[in-house]
Amino acid sequence: MKQLWVFIKKESKHIFRDSRTLGVLFLMPLAQILIFGYVISTEIKDARIGVYNKANDYTSHQVTERLISSGYFKVVAYFSNKAEMETSLRRGNIQMAVVFPGDFGNLMQSSDGAPLQLVADASEANTAQMLVNYAQGIVNRYGWEKTGDIDQTTLPIQIDVRMFYNPSLKGVFMSVPGIMAMILILVSAMMTSISITREKEFGSMEVLLISPLKPWQIIVGKVAPYVLLSFVNAATILLVGILIFEVPMNGSWLLLGFINLIYILLSLSLGIFISTVANSQMVAMFISLFALMLPTILLSGFIYPIENMPDPLQWLSLLMPPRWYIQSVKDVMFKGAGFFVVWKELLIMISFLSAFMILSVKNFKIRLE
Amino acid sequence: MRKAESSMDVIKVDKLVKKFGDFTANDHLSFQVKKGEIFGFLGANGAGKTTAIKILCGLSAPTEGRVEVAGFDVEHQTEKVKKSIGYMSQKFSLYEDLTVFENIRLFGAIYGLSAGLIRERSERMLKNLGLYEQRNRLIGNLSLGWKQKLAFSVAILHRPQIVFLDEPTSGVDPVTRRQFWELIYQAAAEGITVFITTHYLDEAEYCDRVTIMADGKIEALETPRKLKKQFDCETMNEVFLKLTRPH
Known part of the structure; x- marks a missing residue:
């Protein structure tokens, strides 16, 4: 046990003395959530519009008021x-203009x-599309109310389907669990696989294997500091999400912590597995990036809704551990779900964890030969 | 040069065979190493030296034959073997981002030494090396020569019965090599058996006995003096070329 402890201390020193990497590790989650929160936000707030009202009657004023x-x-x-x-539009003073014809009412x-x-x-295609959609929705609703058309048939304007998946129009809600999934898998899997392959590259792994340290002690020693680090990262993202972006937290903190622990261990086991396959830090990094990062972003439901994917990709997304993590975190945070709602996701993650552990141990032994 | 003090064998290798598929890396190796002996293990690249060292250190299992190190069977008593040996290779000399003392403490603790014992031994060792003032410097700031000397001292800090040195002097200057060999003699005088591979054939002259491997087999095993006489050569260099050059 004392051997394990000194080994963990040694590994922590590696991490803390590499101030650049440490900076990246702590600042990356912050930067990510701020970027996703502010820049890629699909939320519209206080968009600048202008009104060109040729009618100037009661109805047109009411529509403007509604907007x-x-x-x-x-x-x-x-x-x-x-x-x-037109001048105002060209100068970018306004993002959209509303033009009422004479005799509008x-x-x-x-x-x-x-x-x-x-x-x-x-020129800002996405924003333009979104503004127009929002305005259409508001104007239509006003029209239906005024004409008393409950069936909503007289104004055949279609609202873009993409709005369906983000009905509350809050982008940050959706991305907090996704960002956590990405950061945790990145920190845990990439950093552990790199730190293990580094020892292989430098030849120190040989020295450690010849020493009385047992292979499991080496692995636990290398991985333990990253468990703590990943927890700090998860907490940072959560705090920023809750305090700055007002993401709701309706569930149990204990359960959320447990889900995170399982996911962190899962990511670490992935990192260990990668390190048994890769022989250099470069290879480990590229495997982590392409085999973990991209699927996490593309297939886990983080950015693209799983329901919108073609069937084969939907099946593939079943194999993505982050998918289950994101789903369970959303359930707990937004819906306040308890253990009996998310047990299935947890079980799936634990199965992934065991599978990667078994594979790694097997591979680790083979490599020794 | 020097005579081994005791005739007790600390390494016994009997008809060791190691195969990787069809390839035979070690072909029926048999030799013994005595306690306190400096045993040189020479051979061209790819002759099977590294494979043999890995087996002796318990990293890899022999395909056939029996290997005993420090009185333990390497295949079945690996843990006991590991506690009785030290290891140092040219590739790795301590962690660069840890200080001199932190490295000593890490490896001391890995080999189960108490904190008090580590402090006591490291103080004596560092003063002996002339590195005591630098004990809180990062290893990365030391020259390669210092790193290698320190790595050797760390490898024998737990007083192993045998220390395996895999090309320990690669890339260091002649003065440092000389100093390194003085450390090796000191260790041998304390009863630590030294098993060393090297590419510098002048170093082979410093060994008590030398084996020369070629194509997975042991071609010669004798004291340097007898080898030179046997093959009618002036230097070990010539002996080596005679034995390893394709016939």
Whole structure:
């Protein structure tokens, strides 16, 4: 036990003396969540719009009022002619303009409905699309209310299906569990596989194997500091998510901690497995990046909804450990689910963990020959 | 040069065979090494030296034959063998991002020495090496020569019966090599058996006995003096070339 302890201390010194790597390890999660939270946010808030109102009647004012009170839009300019509107758009002062035709209120009572023009700055294609969709939704709802059309048939405007998967329009909610899945697998698997292969590359692994240390002591010693580090990382992401982005936490902290522990151990076992396959730090890094990072981002439901994938990819995503982690974290955090809701995900993760451990031990022994 | 003090054999190798598929890396090796002896293990690259050392250290199991190190069977009593030996290779000399003393403490503890014993022995060892003032410096800041001398001292800190040195002097200057060999003599004088591989044939002259391997077989095993006489050569270099050059 004393041997194991000095070995863990030695490994921690390696980590803490490599200040650059340490910086990356601690700053990466922060940077990631801020980037995903702010930049890739699909949330729209206070988008700058302008209004060119040729009707200037009660109905058009009400529609404008609806757009503003939704919280998504902020009217920064009112135009009296087309040229003003175009200049403002070109300069980027506004992201979208709403153009009411003359006699808007009366036209709405007619069977053809009232034409309403939305002019968006499409140089930001995604944002433009989103703004237009939001505005359409708000205007339609107003129209239905006013005409009393409960079946919603008279204004055949379709709202883009992509909104379905993010109905609350909060992007950060969706990405916090995903970012945690990615960071933890990156730190745990990549860093352990690199630190084990480093010893192989330098030849110190040979010295350790010849010493009275048992192989399991070497592995536990190398991995233990990263368990702690990964926990700190998970906590950082969670805190930033909850405090800055107001991600809800409705479930049990204990259960969330347990899910994280299992996932961290799973990632570490993956790292150990990679290190038994790779002989150099470079190879270990590339395997971690391409075999772990990309599938985590693409196939786990982190960015692309699993329900939207073609069937073969959906089946493939069943084999992605992060998928089960993300699902269980979402259940616990957002829905306040207890153990009896997420036991299936936990069981799947534990099975992955055991499988990788068995494979690693087998491979480790073969390598000694 | 020097005579081994005791006739007790600490390494007994009997008809050792190691095969990798069809390839025979070690072909019926048999030899004994006496306690306190400096045993040189020579051979061209690929002659099977590394394979043999790995088996002696318990890293790899022999295909056939019996190997005893420090009185224990390497195949079945590996843990006991590991506690009785020390090992140092040219490739690795201690962790660069740990200090001199931290390295000593790490390996001392791995070999089960108490903290008090580590402090006591390391102090004596560092003063002997002239490194005591530098004990809190990172290994990365030391020259290769110092690293190798320190690595050797660390490898024998737990007073093993046998220390295996795999090309320990590769890449160090002649003065440092000389100093390194003085350390080896000191260790041998304390009764530690030294099993060394080297590519420097002048170093072979410093050994009590030398084996020369070629193609997985032992071609010669004698004292350097007898070998030179037997093959009618001036230096070990010539002996080596005679034995390992393709016929």
